[in-house]
Amino acid sequence: MGDWKTITVPVLSSDSKNIFEYTSEKKISAPSMNSQVLRLPLPSSKNMHSFFSAFCTEENIEQSISYLDRELTTLGFPSIYMESKEKELNLISIINCMNELLVWQHKNLRAQEEVEMQHLKLSSDMDHLQNCYAKLKVQKLQNIISSRATQYNHDMKRKEREYNKLKERLHQLVMNKKDKKIAMEVLNYVGRADGKRGAWRTDKTEARNEEEMYKVLLSDYEQRQKQLLVENAELKKVLQQMKKEIISLLPPQKQKPKERSEDGPVLSDLEEDIGELNKENMWELSCETVREQLTNSIRKQWRMLKNHVEKLDNQVSRVHSGALNEKDVISREDHELQTEKLELEIQQCKEMIKTQQQLLQQQLMSPCDDDTTLLLQDCYLLEERERLQEEWTLFREQKKNFEKERRSFTEAAIRLGLERKAFEEDRGAWLKQQFLSMSTDYKHSENVTTPSAFLGSSDQDNRLVKSTSQQRKPHCMLSGPVSAEPCQTPQYIIRNSSSAASKKPAGDSKPNQWVESDKEETQ
Amino acid sequence: MDFSELFKLSGLLGKFSPDGKCLVSGGRPLRDFLCWLFRIFVWSLEQPDWHCKIDEGSAGLVASCWSPDGRHILNTTEFHLRITVWSLCTKSVSYIKYPKACQQGIAFTRDGRYMAVAERRDCKDFVSIFVCSDWQLLRHFDTETQDLFGIDWAPNGCVLAVWDTCLEYKILLYSLDGRLLSTYRAYEWSLGIKSIAWSPSSQFLAIGSYDEKVRILNHVTWKKITEFEHPATVANKRTIVYKEVEKSPSVETERLSFPPTRALASSLFSTQSKYDIAQVPVSLQYVKPVADRANPKMGIGMLAFSPDNCFLATKNDNIPNAVWIWDVQKLKLSVVLEQLCGIQCFQWDPRQPRLAVCTGNSKVYLWSPAGCVAVQVPGEGDFPIVSLSWSSSGDSLALLSKDNFCVCYLEKEEVK
Numbered sequence: 036m037g038d039w040k041t042i043t044v045p046v047l048s049s050d051s052k053n054i055f056e057y058t059s060e061k062k063i064s065a066p067s068m069n070s071q072v073l074r075l076p077l078p079s080s081k082n083m084h085s086f087f088s089a090f091c092t093e094e095n096i097e098q099s100i101s102y103l104d105r106e107l108t109t110l111g112f113p114s115i116y117m118e119s120k121e122k123e124l125n126l127i128s129i130i131n132c133m134n135e136l137l138v139w140q141h142k143n144l145r146a147q148e149e150v151e152m153q154h155l156k157l158s159s160d161m162d163h164l165q166n167c168y169a170k171l172k173v174q175k176l177q178n179i180i181s182s183r184a185t186q187y188n189h190d191m192k193r194k195e196r197e198y199n200k201l202k203e204r205l206h207q208l209v210m211n212k213k214d215k216k217i218a219m220e221v222l223n224y225v226g227r228a229d230g231k232r233g234a235w236r237t238d239k240t241e242a243r244n245e246e247e248m249y250k251v252l253l254s255d256y257e258q259r260q261k262q263l264l265v266e267n268a269e270l271k272k273v274l275q276q277m278k279k280e281i282i283s284l285l286p287p288q289k290q291k292p293k294e295r296s297e298d299g300p301v302l303s304d305l306e307e308d309i310g311e312l313n314k315e316n317m318w319e320l321s322c323e324t325v326r327e328q329l330t331n332s333i334r335k336q337w338r339m340l341k342n343h344v345e346k347l348d349n350q351v352s353r354v355h356s357g358a359l360n361e362k363d364v365i366s367r368e369d370h371e372l373q374t375e376k377l378e379l380e381i382q383q384c385k386e387m388i389k390t391q392q393q394l395l396q397q398q399l400m401s402p403c404d405d406d407t408t409l410l411l412q413d414c415y416l417l418e419e420r421e422r423l424q425e426e427w428t429l430f431r432e433q434k435k436n437f438e439k440e441r442r443s444f445t446e447a448a449i450r451l452g453l454e455r456k457a458f459e460e461d462r463g464a465w466l467k468q469q470f471l472s473m474s475t476d477y478k479h480s481e482n483v484t485t486p487s488a489f490l491g492s493s494d495q496d497n498r499l500v501k502s503t504s505q506q507r508k509p510h511c512m513l514s515g516p517v518s519a520e521p522c523q524t525p526q527y528i529i530r531n532s533s534s535a536a537s538k539k540p541a542g543d544s545k546p547n548q549w550v551e552s553d554k555e556e557t558q
Numbered sequence: 559m560d561f562s563e564l565f566k567l568s569g570l571l572g573k574f575s576p577d578g579k580c581l582v583s584g585g586r587p588l589r590d591f592l593c594w595l596f597r598i599f600v601w602s603l604e605q606p607d608w609h610c611k612i613d614e615g616s617a618g619l620v621a622s623c624w625s626p627d628g629r630h631i632l633n634t635t636e637f638h639l640r641i642t643v644w645s646l647c648t649k650s651v652s653y654i655k656y657p658k659a660c661q662q663g664i665a666f667t668r669d670g671r672y673m674a675v676a677e678r679r680d681c682k683d684f685v686s687i688f689v690c691s692d693w694q695l696l697r698h699f700d701t702e703t704q705d706l707f708g709i710d711w712a713p714n715g716c717v718l719a720v721w722d723t724c725l726e727y728k729i730l731l732y733s734l735d736g737r738l739l740s741t742y743r744a745y746e747w748s749l750g751i752k753s754i755a756w757s758p759s760s761q762f763l764a765i766g767s768y769d770e771k772v773r774i775l776n777h778v779t780w781k782k783i784t785e786f787e788h789p790a791t792v793a794n795k796r797t798i799v800y801k802e803v804e805k806s807p808s809v810e811t812e813r814l815s816f817p818p819t820r821a822l823a824s825s826l827f828s829t830q831s832k833y834d835i836a837q838v839p840v841s842l843q844y845v846k847p848v849a850d851r852a853n854p855k856m857g858i859g860m861l862a863f864s865p866d867n868c869f870l871a872t873k874n875d876n877i878p879n880a881v882w883i884w885d886v887q888k889l890k891l892s893v894v895l896e897q898l899c900g901i902q903c904f905q906w907d908p909r910q911p912r913l914a915v916c917t918g919n920s921k922v923y924l925w926s927p928a929g930c931v932a933v934q935v936p937g938e939g940d941f942p943i944v945s946l947s948w949s950s951s952g953d954s955l956a957l958l959s960k961d962n963f964c965v966c967y968l969e970k971e972e973v974k
Contacts, residue, residue: 177747180747188704191681191705192681195678195681196680199680202637202639205637205639240692240694244689244692244694244696245696247671247689248672248689248696248735249735251671251715251716252733252734252735255714255715259777259778263778
């Protein structure tokens with residue numbers, strides 16, 4: 036039941052807000068009401084407090100309690116005053132009364148709901164019945180009309196038959212009387228419209244007439260069929276064109292993988308369809324399957340296009356509302372900024388390219404500048420220097436080679452000189468021997484053949500000496516370019532043969548000198 | 559525009575054809591005839607000494623018409639006992655029994671080869687198709703109608719439209735060889751078809767009915783492709799409404815003389831009128847007929863296609879002063895002409911989309927896509943035009959009143 040505070044009279048004054056009597060207009064009708072009691076409907080919760088205090092305030096507590104007691108007793112509730120003492124409230128009875136009132140309230144509400152439901156039902160039933168009634172009325176009238184119509188038709192037929200009978204009679208009577216008078220007088224015959232003579236009516240003519248009639252009908256049908264064929268062909272062409280255009284309008288499925296997965300198989304189907312239905316002869320076929328294929332494919336693509344357009348619309352609307360969920364969707368301002376930036380970049384690049392081109396042009400076309408000529412000259416000098424350096428290296432190499440050769444020559448010459456010296460000494464010695472032996476052998480002159488050989492050789496040697504001395508001199512001349520000194524050695528050797536011992540050191544020194552001079556030269 | 563003198567229209571059943579008393583039939587020479595109660599006199603204009611007299615006997619004549627080749631005359635006897643076909647070439651006679659007594663019981667194809675006749679035998683309707691060259695019966699079949707009201711060939715001569723009495727909305731389409739192609743019923747119980755019209759290309763069949771609507775059927779499926787409504791308020795912004803207004807004649811007082819000359823008198827007493835363009839929405843004068851009388855003046859009473867297949871002119875009898883012109887290519891209401899008096903008759907120029915309208919006064923109204931003009935027929939006295947008829951070349955227009963007629967010559971527009 037909730038929290039209930041203990042209510043006693045003094046407390047009541049402070050908690051007067053909790054007491055409230057709801058007097059519904061229908062039930063309670065106390066004529067002499069306390070002016071403070073108001074007949075008001077249940078208020079809203081907002082002004083509940085203020086309203087609750089309108090009935091009972093601090094001043095009129097006694098009066099309001101007595102009023103409540105009167106009302107409750109008239110309704111059949113027990114008094115809220117204590118039995119024994121007046122002016123004392125019976126808490127239990129108050130609580131019971133309140134509970135009873137609440138229960139009553141619930142019941143009344145339920146009853147009200149039921150009544151409303153019934154009212155609704157009845158009104159809908161009424162509408163239904165009214166409709167039925169109207170329909171029935173219409174049907175009734177129609178039945179009346181149909182019955183009258185049948186009656187009328189029957190009557191009409193009867194009258195018609197009577198009329199026909201009369202007509203026949205009249206016809207007979209009239210025809211019988213003035214048969215002769217029916218005549219036609221023509222002054223001249225008139226030719227037929229087409230100029231031909233009249234023909235008898237025979238079976239042949241009948242057949243011909245039939246034929247003519249069918250020809251007329253056939254030609255008409257053929258004409259209509261031609262028109263329809265032409266129309267069909269045009270419509271098919273239009274459909275094909277539309278299909279192609281719709282396919283071209285549909286977006287390439289690169290950006291959105293989702294769509295690709297959906298439309299992937301469809302695209303391949305599309306391509307197949309295109310391949311099939313773009314064949315020329317397919318247009319001529321008018322069988323059901325081809326027609327269905329064409330219309331179905333167009334419907335499919337149209338749906339896809341519609342979806343695409345709807346998506347685009349959604350995107351646009353979303354952009355306008357500010358929610359940029361999609362990554363590829365860029366707001367208009369950003370897009371514009373980016374385009375501006377790109378344009379600036381392009382401008383700058385273009386300018387750079389221009390300047391570069393200008394510079395290049397200058398380079399190629401105008402070399403009359405001093406700076407440039409100097410530069411050029413420097414370049415040429417560099418080239419020359421490099422070339423010179425190359426030649427130097429060559430030259431040095433060659434020089435080295437020459438030096439090598441010269442050294443080898445000089446060594447060979449020295450060796451030769453030494454060998455000559457040795458030879459000269461040997462010759463000298465042999466000559467001595469020879470001389471000695473000759474003098475001895477003069478005594479022994481018949482037996483010495485070898486010395487003849489030797490002599491011969493000595494002669495030869497003499498001759499050699501002479502030749503060599505003769506030869507030495509030219510040898511001296513021959514070896515002139517190498518150095519002048521070595522030609523002195525053969526002279527020295529000749530002198531040596533004459534006085535070998537004494538001038539030996541000088542001779543030795545000379546080769547030494549010679550060698551030294553050689554060394555000097557090499558250094 | 560030139561107008562001829564007023565001529566006397568003689569005879570009760572004088573059939574006058576435009577082109578100045580001429581009937582062009584295949585470009586052949588021309589005849590005219592007067593028809594009295596029992597006799598028919600035929601003259602030739604080319605050969606004035608040729609004439610012919612036909613005696614029908616004691617059975618009087620109800621109607622008489624030429625065959626398309628101009629060599630035969632078809633007489634319908636009184637009480638529709640029979641139709642007699644008189645041949646002017648062979649002097650032979652053929653009879654068609656049990657013709658149907660209805661508004662349009664005989665119909666010729668446009669090329670004149672076939673003729674359809676509605677018959678009724680033992681309370682059943684039949685249609686017979688004859689070959690006009692030798693009047694041999696080609697086909698004879700019964701129709702599923704209660705009471706056949708009319709028959710009409712399509713311009714291509716291959717389809718025959720047969721429609722039922724106004725008590726039953728039913729139209730049947732038969733092929734030339736008598737096969738039923740299709741049946742169309744828009745609704746039941748209410749009054750049905752009032753008028754029909756074929757489009758010149760045979761593509762469309764317009765059916766005007768008592769429910770103030772026109773339904774258009776197409777020749778491929780014979781199903782309705784659209785319906786045109788004729789409400790009392792025209793609300794579509796794209797529709798042009800031409801309203802006829804009277805303008806008071808301006809008379810210069812200095813010119814007045816005594817006695818007044820004829821021209822002056824006629825100009826004083828006849829009111830000039832011109833067209834104004836009314837702002838949409840326009841509410842038209844709507845008349846609700848008395849419900850308990852027969853043949854009520856309601857529904858679409860007149861229908862006509864223009865020769866180039868572009869326009870359809872209709873008249874709703876509930877709105878008797880207005881002509882509705884529909885654009886057939888767009889299937890929309892194009893123009894409404896609102897007149898001061900009730901529309902009596904309108905007809906399209908056979909060569910171009912030009913509509914001539916007469917409303918019972920002495921003015922003729924012409925509409926074309928370029929605009930709309932009201933022309934006063936000069937002449938003394940009253941000349942209430944109740945009917946008009948174009949010549950086949952579209953150069954002249956015959957205007958008929960009850961007793962008189964006049965021919966109006968139209969200048970050809972110079973092509974720049």
